[in-house]
Amino acid sequence: QLQLVESGGGLVQPGGSLRLSCAGSGITLDYYAIGWFRQAPGKVREGVSCISSLNGSTSYEDSVKGRFTISRDSAKNTVYLQMNSLKPEDTGVYYCAAELFRTCVPPWDFNSWGQGTQVTVSS
Secondary structure, rough: EEEEEEEOOEEOOOOEEEEEEEEEOOOOOOHHHEEEEEEEOOOOOOEEEOOOOOOOOOOEEHHOOOOOEEEEEEEOOEEEEEEOOOOOOHHHEEEEEEEEEOOOOOOOOOEEOOOOEEEEEEO
């Protein structure tokens, strides 16, 4: 049974860094495109970053380009989102999602989701 578990969220000051993890069980994440999404209070969920299942190509939402990096660790069956230079507007619940054998060409439609991890950027 496919399961995704996010971790690594927390409270951080503006300009700080966090690394989120998305661990897969019941599946081999290498075969899946993995997307990171976030939802701020009162706002719709938005895609933040994606790594494809085929060639590992990556894609980022404009507001996080140059600050966030998505990567895979196949040995740990985990996908990471390294977040640097965090801003208050990065606050939200971050979710990872998986879809078998797809690229990161929009729209980012994913059917399997984790439970989310809270990221709060505040002084």
